[in-house]
Amino acid sequence: MEEILSLEGETDSIPPNSAQYQETIVNGNPPMPGAAQNPTSTGSDGPDSDCESGSDSDSEDEVEQNLQLQTLEAELSSNPCNYEAHVQYIRLLRKMGAIEKLRLAREAMSELFPLTPTMWQEWAKDEASIGTGPEAVHAIEKIYQRGVLDYLSVSLWCEYLSFVLKSEEMVRDCSSADISKARNLFESALTAAGLHVAEGMKIWEAYRDFEQTIFQTIDPSDIQAKEKQIQRIRTIFHRQLSVPLVNMRSTLQAYSAWEMEQRNDLAVESSDLDGVPSHIASAYQRALEGYNARVHLEEQILRQDMSESEKLQQYMIYLKFEQSSGDPARVQVLYERAIADFPLSSDLWLDYTRYLDKTFKGGKIVREVYCRATKNCPWVGELWVRYLLCLERGNASEKELASVFGKSLQCTFSTIDEYLDLFLTRVDGLRRRLLFTTEVEDVLNYSLIRETFQNASDYLLQHLKNTDGLVHLHGYWARLELSLGTDLVAARGVWESLLRICGSMLEAWQGYIAMEIELGHINEARSLYKRCYSKRFPGTGSEDICRSWLRFERQFGTLEDFDHAVQKIDRFHLHLIELNIVVCLLNGIFHFSWLK
Secondary structure: OOOOOOOOOOHHHOOOOOHHHHHHHHOOOOOOOOOOOOOOOOOOOOOHHHHHHHHHHHHHHHHHHHHHHHHHHHHHHHOOOOHHHHHHHHHHHHHHOOHHHHHHHHHHHHHHOOOOHHHHHHHHHHHHHHOOOHHHHHHHHHHHHHHHHHOOOHHHHHHHHHHHHHHOHHHHOOOHHHHHHHHHHHHHHHHHHOOOOOOHHHHHHHHHHHHHHHHHHOOOOOHHHHHHHHHHHHHHHHHHHOOOOOOHHHHHHHHHHHHHHOOOOOOOOOOOOOOOOHHHHHHHHHHHHHHHHHHHHHHHHHOOOOOHHHHHHHHHHHHHHHHHHOOHHHHHHHHHHHHHHOOOOHHHHHHHHHHHHHHHOOOHHHHHHHHHHHHHOOOOHHHHHHHHHHHHHOOOOHHHHHHHHHHHHOOOOOOHHHHHHHHHHHHHHHHHHHHHOOOOOOOOOHHHHHHHHHHHHHHHHHHHOOOHHHHHHHHHHHHHHHHOOOOHHHHHHHHHHHHHHHOOOHHHHHHHHHHHHHOOOHHHHHHHHHHHOOOOOOOOHHHHHHHHHHHHHHHHOOHHHHHHHHHHHHHHHHHHHHHHHHHHHHHOOOOOHHHO
């Protein structure tokens, strides 16, 4: 539908110092290599020897490509998270024209990673080059729909809009249903990128051009329909003029000229605002002031002569400015621009999601950003933890929460504490939903918590042995076995399993004893003291547990119990003294000062 909208070939309108311009020039999108092309279609008048040489060369290339293909397939089979291998595999399949394998490869990569705008553009164009039927058109639209969600890209949105308007038969015939579909798509594009200071105007202008073309198709005698369409175009102009964008004056002049065509006497030859309705003039002036306040910041993030760290710092300065201005939509668009330039900056994703958590409180927008954040930086445990919390705030289903939690455990984090935090966050969420949710899902029961604790213990045991983290995990587990599972035997079993692993940790014994005392099980607590008072704990641990036992007997025991504890502890201290004397004699450094 060339007469309605043409958005391709607009590199001239992209700032030449922008990353998008460079990507457009360097990463042009060639058509899909055709597998059926005749390699001898050119130069066929040459000697037979040249043909044979060319054939040999083609054969060698094919052998080399097949070897590369096998190598990449083996690598992806053993290491499916190798991003660069995915990229090379797709590039090679595209070169070979292996359509079906290429589709599968792209789907596999998109499941694990976000694709760049260029990769989505190539995918859509490849599919468009081999299929034109309704099913193919629908599939290509789906590709664009997915692509615009990965990163903010005005050029990808423009291609998406252009494709839809060219491919929809009903839109070409001005069908009301598909015109409505196109308008909804334009509104989605404006929501995503209409506030993009440097490039948002492209979408606004395309939207106006589309509505102008619709206007041209209306029967001149249908005055009411024409007036309604004029108002649509006027509204788009008014909306655009209220947004800080590049080339605002040219937009105002275009608006004035358009109103003149509608026989509204705006004085385009004098001041730009002469004759413009006062509320539009005021909105324009505010937008112009907003643009002037941002133009220096825009120049900084579009500079090509600074390092990546400097550019990221400029984005952070710009973001602070937008946050101080108090418009969440503008802040979000700028974050999206920054993410598009720095997709692997975990600090940027953390900052972005923190802002969204504070501003939108776990809505759908926040959930989608967390999904993208964990695909871009899957190695950051904090993002997964906060993703789970976001889902819980949004009342996500247990199926979705379990899925995200499962994906998080497949990632490689830099510290074992990040895994522990994930397990604890999962348990926290299950506990809260069991205790405080009025409508508990059928799949939710305490066995899920027990299973999570067991998996955590099995998973973390070798890495957290003799650490406070493992003690905390088992203490939490035992407490929930009592409060939610109402199973004292299971709670004791949790502590006993910990003691088999971390019996030399004073904190493990103290936690077990504290539980029994809290439950009023004095004899069981005393039995634990008798089991552990003679253990050699690190530092002053042995003295600490002995003093703790004596305090316990003062508070809960009989005189006989207290005397028995004193007798046991004195005998243990004497044993320690004898043992220390032997050790010191063996080391030749016996001194009596420590006996004083």
